[in-house]
Amino acid sequence: MSKAWDKLTPFFEKRKKLGQIISILNYDISTNTPEDGIADESDILNDFMTESAKISTDPDYIAALEEAIKEESLTPMQKKVVREAYKDVEVFKKMPMEEYTHLMELSLKSNEMWRKYKPLDDFASWLPYWNELIIAFRKYLTYFQKPGQSLYDAALDRYEPGETEEEIDGVFNPLKAYLLKKIPEVLEKQKKIQYRPIKAYSIDKQRHLTFALLNLISYDMKRGCVRESMHPFSDFTGRYDSRVTTKYMENDWRSNAFSVLHEGGHCLEFQNWSDEQFNNFADRMATSAICETHSRFIENIVSRSRAFVPLFKAACAEHLDPEFASWSDEEFYQIVNQVKPGANRCESDELTYSLHIIIRYEIERDLINGKIEAKDVPSIWHDKYVEYLGVDEPTDKEGCMQDIHWTDASIGYFPSYALGNLYGAQILNTMKKDLDFEGLIAANKVDVIKKWFADHDYCHDWMDPKDWIKAVTGEALNPQYYLDYLENKF
């Protein structure tokens, strides 16, 4: 073992423990904390975040990192961990810690006020908090900005190292053109389908379905839990603790079902990193697009497949309504694959989903680059929904206040979802050379698919995305796999 690495270990250990506390507090604020307690708890959260950031300014830590960078004997994984850690050091060499703490305060405040004003559909009251955060966030990005990069490139780089607006446009433009043409065709074809009505089911019944679905995708309940939150998410808290949240809608059980399958899909990755990754602090390294690849793979490619229908339908019959047993497989398949342009991203179908992302990408890119301001976002949002999806949504709570991401300046994340779709289809193509994909799903053996991911994919997810996709599939990202997948399915 390298001496330089040994010197770093106590710092990495401390960062890991602080990261665990931050995750627990974050999960608590989103699921449990009473409204009046949120400000206090956010304050504690901010203290721990600052404490964690301060490690990157410790002279002993910086010296150990600089020694490790020159150390030839480190493994490729350790070298990557060191490189990533040093990025934070470089930022704090330029950025005063007070400015960072202030940004975190603005971010927590904006998020807190969003929780308050979203249900009231009151964008105007939230705007001052959000606008202040956006202005501070643009300044923050200048510390990361490299020569030739736009501010938005710097935002992307935080989530997807090396990704640029130009590259995203290169893959999103053909996808957008395809979807704008394809969606009206599919809607026309669907007119011939007789859909079963969606009945309302109590939240209690839906809770039972949640656990059944997590079981079907082989989520390990001994190392996880499920709570409710305003916006579903998953939380990697620690090696033995990967949590899911969901949101229940009484009048459409599909909303919770697919949220759980998505968030559970994230946790399969978190629960199945290798010992080498955990032992080398490389377990939180997967970029957002890599993570969204795995969640959307389970949500769509597995759970909306024909092979999964009998199992899914049986779970609905057992936990929601015995009537599902009388549905044909085809009827159930159609109901979970119905294309229906709507205002809500999380509740959207597989085909229209990427357009929700492209809209968010186009807006956040222009917002960060200063082409538009925060106050302009509601009307631009509205117009793009009309233009791309034919959806005329009158409210902001189902419009630009819908998602949590922008409320705490998690800007640069949205493209990950659509990139995840593209990566997922390419990985499916590779996986099918090794496995009888449909046969395994039909035989209730998603655990074998999970094992394939662990052996061929999760174990590489500490790499930069371009290296990871090559390691998994043998080639660079090729959007054609996803277009072929959609064309074949719809």
Ligand SMILES: [Zn+2]
């Ligand atoms: Zn996700």
